[in-house]
Amino acid sequence: MLQTKIRELRAARGMDQTELAERVGVRRETIGRLEKGQYNPSLKLAMDIAGVFGLPVEEVFRFTEE
Known part of the structure; x- marks a missing residue:
């Protein structure tokens, strides 16, 4: 399963x-x-999403086994 930090990264930057x-x-x-x-x-x-936040992909997205 893919987990992301997109919502919290957006919120921290005031981005919708x-x-x-x-x-x-x-x-x-x-x-x-x-x-x-x-x-x-x-x-x-x-x-591209990771680039918007200036982070490596693995800091924005994480795969977990479920």
Whole structure:
């Protein structure tokens, strides 16, 4: 299962889902689904999101066995 820190990273920067979505070129719904663990991003999208926060991908996304 994929876990993300997207919601807390956004909140810490005062960013909403729409702003993040625009910055990485996806719909707001995609960001919402990522935050809820309902969507696994492509490698490019994961890297783009991590880049917005200035973090390595592994600090934003984590896979766990479930």
